[in-house]
Amino acid sequence: MKAYFSYWGKSGEDNGACHLLPYHSLDVAAVGYQWLQHDEDLRNFFAAALGLSPQATAAWLTFLLATHDLGKFASSFQDLRADLVSRFGRPEGRFKYRSGLNQAGHDSLGYGFWTGELLPALQKRFEWGGRSQSILNPLLAATTCHHGRPPVSVRTVQPDFTPQDILAAHHFASDAERLLASGVLGGLSDLVGCGDAIAMTRRASWWLAGFAVFCDWLGSNQDWFCYRDEPMALDGYWNEHALPAADRAVSGSGALPVVPGPLLGFPELVNLPNPTPLQTEALRVPLGEGPALFLLEDVTGAGKTEAAFVLIHRLMSTQRARGFYFALPTMATANAMYRRGKAIYGKLFAPAGRLPSLVLAHGKAHLDRRFTDTLVPMNSVPETDYLEEPSAGSHCAAWLADNRKKSLLAHAGVGTIDQALLAILQSKHQCLRQFGLLGKVLVVDEVHANDAYMHRLLCRLLAAHAAAGGSAVLLSATLPLAMRRELVAAFNTHAQYPLGAPASGEYPLLSAVLHDGLREVAVATRPIVRRTLHFKPLRSLPEAVQWVVGHARAGACVCWIRNSVADAIEAWEALARLLPAGDVDLFHARFALGDRLEIENRVLDRFGRHGATNQRAGKVLIATQVVEQSLDVDFDVLVSDLAPVDLLIQRAGRMRRHVRDRRGGLKSRGEDERPAVPMAVLAPAAQGDIDEAWITGLLPRTARVYPDHAQLWRTQVLLEAGDPLRVPEDLRAWIEAVYGPDAVAAPQALQVSESRVLGERRSHDSLGIGNAIALDRGYQAGGPGWWAESRTPTRLGEPTATLRLLRWDGAELGPFRAGEPWAMSEVVVAERSVAAAATPANSEVASQLAVLVTQWRHAYVVPVVLTKAQGGGWTGAVSNGEGTATIQYDSCRGLEVQ
Incomplete structure (x- = not known):
């Protein structure tokens, strides 16, 4: 007998069963x-x-x-x-x-x-x-x-x-x-x-x-x-x-390649009768040879998502790709895109044979019933003609979905950008994600929203993707010229196409990086999405509240986007006292996940494309940035706290987004009949004596959320100039007026914050370079070390902690969302607020909690035991490093740390 037969390769737990090493090999x-x-x-x-x-x-x-x-x-x-x-x-x-x-x-x-x-x-x-x-x-x-x-x-x-x-x-x-x-x-x-x-x-x-x-x-x-x-x-x-x-x-794995389908006509692919101008350009732009990069810059409502699917379909039908991954900025936007993608993705593949897998890839995907209901056992991946069986819906082999590390191996994926960025970071199993993206079209939405760190990581990801022959589609409202140039240069790192630097100032714009050079195509704009935005200044919180109340009582549906959770709760409380019960919703990120998903679905049902007139009329949504990106919601009236110009433009896309009649009913054609109302912006005046406390006096939390106060001031200067924003004609100029090299100098008092933020951006850019893998060094560790996946930073910012909420009913300790997975009872908060769990005073609670904590040994969570509060809601405690902090939780208000 050969000696190598005396070595085990795999073993059972403790039953003595084993698989010999040569066999496993x-x-x-x-x-x-x-x-x-x-x-x-x-x-x-x-x-x-x-x-x-x-x-x-x-x-x-x-x-x-x-x-x-x-x-x-x-x-x-x-x-x-x-x-x-x-x-x-x-x-x-x-x-x-x-x-x-x-x-x-x-x-x-x-x-x-x-x-x-x-x-x-x-x-x-x-x-x-x-x-x-x-x-x-x-x-x-x-x-x-x-x-x-x-x-x-x-x-x-x-x-x-x-x-x-x-x-x-x-x-x-x-x-x-x-x-x-x-x-x-x-x-x-x-x-x-x-x-x-x-x-x-x-x-x-x-x-x-x-x-x-x-x-x-x-x-x-x-x-x-x-x-x-x-x-x-x-x-x-x-x-x-x-x-x-x-x-x-x-x-049986569900990851074997599936044959791409034949080229379909536009109506067949996206179930729309006629393409928009952007979609028309996507239908006819040359694909070139080798990897290609397409940058689609256009206004909200121009059909960027469908244009991306057109490009995916063309690349796949010509054997240039065999799948896609659609990367979104947040879990909420990924969930929304997953719902849209389910209707299209199957048409990208051959109509007979093995079913392609569509995976929802983010940290909480396993809690989305729309996704988990599509899973099939890994040994029973069916073969069928799904185009003749529309009730089959989307499909995903369970083996691919049981672990985020494997999710990018699916033929089609929708998820957060974080899952794609982990393919380029020095993180455990980075290589599996990178392998999963091989041969796929990488689509990244809301590219303009990336900070310096994420932008640098995206540049590195594009370079690696192109090096493997992969194509990419980037979607954005408007990109500063400098950012556009960096993205193009990154993609061309290994391709080495004969390119000139992007220079076009046209908007909307489709840019194509092809083997024979750079094409910049000016795109026409449909009359339906042309608009002229007027702005109304609001100088105090009471004035903003009265503006919202007046329009809601007149039957309009109103959204007020605030820059922090605390500000959103403050506005919600003020409006709830003035409007009928149930007419004011609150939507922010500091809800238990189960509550947040319910609110998200209610918001989409009420204010989405198919929201009924009686559901919308007189209703108000107070929200944070969770509604800013990619959610398909539409309001008659919009109010916003002051934010950088690109974010204000993004928020404006949530006002009169769909074509409706005077009562808010959806129209299939024609013009919008709702009265034109200016977008109201709560902000201090940009004129007069400007000191360091310019933004802090009215919006102190905004000052922390958007620390470059010079950018806020330049934005406010544009709003106060009196000229309306013509969409799309003025968008490029407005962006460059705030972000461009020729932007007007800010007052001396605000230049301190500008210089500080500029230094931080440069530092974050360098950190992105250091944290990313270096293709040319080969498969080896470098930089600060190879992190565990759960600790790998895809984003920078204030450290966060995950609170796991538990409900004590006097006898038993369990999830706050009873009968649901623990993750549905979790809330993410700033780590500075919660250093550790507080020790329960009740010995029985402490005993039961100790048992649960041993079962969570692989979870990075801080348990918070909640009991019923006298005035309603729930209360608990955590340690904040200096003592004990009180936690208040209510399914309508969310979580507050006091």
Whole structure:
């Protein structure tokens, strides 16, 4: 019996069951082999990236995957199950196994064995030169370090490996080579001798790492790969067990590519009769050759979402892409886009055969019934003609949806931009997300809303996506010229197309980055979305309240967008005293998730496209920035606290968004019949003596939310100039008047905040560069270290904490939202307000809480026990670092820390 049959690779909990290491190694290799047989595009991608033939590429990668767990031959790892070591008759080792983010686990030990033991032997055998180590090391790191992080430095495999371990690992690698890659390794001389080989393998290693993680996860699934602990010849196991099981696994995963559908006409695709001007340009703009970038800048209501789907469809139908990921700024906007995408995504794929998966990708997707109801068991992915079965709805294989790390592997995805940015950050399993985006069209909405840090990360993501041949579509209301230039330059980092810098001042604008240059196409505007916005100044809170009340009593539906939760609650309280009960809704981010989702749905039902006249008339919504982006809501009258000009324009898009009659009923054609009401803006005057407290006096919380007070002042100058904002003619000029290099100088008192914010932006930009992966360095860690996913910053800002609300009924402690998952009772707040949980005074409450906390050991939450308050609502306590803070919660008001 070969010595390598005395090593276990996978084990049961405590029942003595195990799967031999050589078998598990072949299982993972078989998954990779079968996937490459089913997926010609992926095989060709790796072949082109490595400069090898497709056949040699498949054999070479299969062999690498077979050696992915060489580190498990180390006695330090084997001793984790001393019972199995004893059962196989081997002595225990003498060195303690190490694992963790900065420890050399079996993955890094495998890399150390490859580079220190196996590779030198192959170099000698095939007479590869000294460069071969630098050329092959990135690929070895990618396959051995298959747990989502690059290798930790391993200077020597001893003492983890005993001499017997080293010999067994060598023998297994030799037998695996004969079985899987006979004659192929010698052919690697072409790769080793290529002048660009180091750059090629370093770049390819990032996607190979994701492929290796994917294969290991599938190859470790007992639903497909049964444990076997009796020795048999490797070729027999490979042909009789590994290959058949792997074929079932890749077919059942729900991630195999689905054939794109034929080109459809515009009405068939989006279920609209005629395209808008922007959609018309999307239908006819050249696609070019190779990766392409499209930037769509247009007003609200111009049909940017449908135009993006037109471009996705054209790219897919011409075999330029095979799926998409639609990235939104928030979970609320992602949920709304998911509802819209469900009606379109199936038409992008061939009408017969395997169903494509549509995944909702964000931290709370598992709580959205619209998504979870579409999941099907992973071993029962159906084949059907779904175009003839419209009731089938969207579909997602459960294996893809059970973990956010795998969500981008679905054929179609809608989610937050964070899930896409994690593909470029130094975060655990970043490579799996990057692999998931391969071959997809990346669509990013509300690009103008990104701060300096997220903008830099998006630039890095675009560069990496283009390097792998991926195309992207960016959607925005208006982009400052400097930001547009940076996005174009980032995409062109590796493509190296002959481009000039973007220069057009036209608006609306479609910009296309193609192999033969940059095209900037001015887009016409439909009369229906042309508008002239007048602005009314409001100088005090009582004046704003009376403005809202007057219009609501006249039958209009009104929205007041406030800049902070506390301000929103303050306005809601004032209006609730003056208007009938139930007529004033409050919507902000500091509700328990279950309450927030209910409010979001109520807002969309009442103020969305199909809201009935009697639902809307006289109703008021007080909201924060949660309604600012991408939510399809429409109000007769809009009030806003002062905000930077681009955000005010975005907010204005929520006023008279749809075409309605005088009573607010939706019209299918014609002009809007509602009276034109100016957008009211609560702000101090921009004229007179301006001191540092200019914004603080009237809107102190706004001063903290938008710390560049010079930008606020420039915005207010535009509003007070008396000229209306003509949409779209004036949009570009207004944006540049606040953000452009020729913007008017702010008063001296406000330049302090401007300089401070400018310094912070530069710092955040540098931080984005430092936190992102460096493609050209190959699959290795760099910068501050490889973070755990839950701690990887996709956004900067004030640190937050998640409060988990519990309800004490006098006898039992449970979720505040009884009968629902714990996440439905969670609220995110500023970390400075809540340092830790408070110790309950009631001993029974403390005892039950202690039991629950042990069950939440992997959750980063602060538990808050709530009891019924005398005046209504619920009350609890937390520690704020200086003492005890009181928590007040009400399902109508949300959460407040006092």
